[in-house]
Amino acid sequence: MEKHAFALILFLAMGLVTRSTAQITNLSIIPVNLLFPETLGVTQIDCYIQNTTYEIAYSSITNQSLSRFGYLAMIDDVVTEGPDPTSNVIGRAQGLFGSADLNTPGFFLDFNMYFTSGTYNGSTLHISGRDSPSMRNRELTVTGGTQEFRLAMGFVTVSTISGNSSSATDTFQFNITVFQPILS
Numbered sequence: 584m585e586k587h588a589f590a591l592i593l594f595l596a597m598g599l600v601t602r603s604t605a606q607i608t609n610l611s612i613i614p615v616n617l618l619f620p621e622t623l624g625v626t627q628i629d630c631y632i633q634n635t636t637y638e639i640a641y642s643s644i645t646n647q648s649l650s651r652f653g654y655l656a657m658i659d660d661v662v663t664e665g666p667d668p669t670s671n672v673i674g675r676a677q678g679l680f681g682s683a684d685l686n687t688p689g690f691f692l693d694f695n696m697y698f699t700s701g702t703y704n705g706s707t708l709h710i711s712g713r714d715s716p717s718m719r720n721r722e723l724t725v726t727g728g729t730q731e732f733r734l735a736m737g738f739v740t741v742s743t744i745s746g747n748s749s750s751a752t753d754t755f756q757f758n759i760t761v762f763q764p765i766l767s
Contacts, residue, residue: 626732628703628759631744632676633661633668635752650688655681658694666744666754674698680714690714692723696759706730708761710739719743725761737761 635658642653659677663670678694693711698704707730712723725737737760744754 622765624763624765626759626761626763628757628761630673630757630759631663631666631670632755632757633663633752634658634676634755635660645682648682648685650684650686651682652685653682655679662696662698662757666756668754671700673700674703676710683713688716690716696757703731706732708732708735708759710759712739714741716743725759728761728763732761732763735761735763 636656637658638654638656640653640655641651645651645653657679659675661668661672662674662676663672665671675697676694677697678692680690680692680694683689683691690713691711692714694709696708696710698706707728708725709727710723711726712721714721714723719742721741723739723741725735725739728735739760740758742756744756
């Protein structure tokens, strides 16, 4: 019963926060961990994605577009503890990304980070959002997860560490903050 009450209260609280500010004139945001300190866990994960691009589709205007609009690729990238590609492997980033902006480079990302070793072995985090490579630091959303990250929500700050356009490989630093209910 306690778990269901937490989920209902969180659902209702999220509904209030997402309403238009035109309807709510005096809204102060209270951190979720202050409302539910004994039932909400916070996890910080710092890791690196060693990205290699595998093109799967493009539009009729991709090659004429400065933003490569319509380009679509799959990823199955190595996730490491450090920026060096030979660092200890902790998982895989598996999913899609594509160029979704007609005017400037802007990509949508939608993938699962699948942990293959360590404390979170077998768990996943679902990450999605807009990535603007021209920005030094970007932010994505954690929209869910499995096993250790069941009912997860959170955010990811992303920065580019290195890129190699001739081999289509890049290294990205991911600083992940995950909030999830403590399910005992």
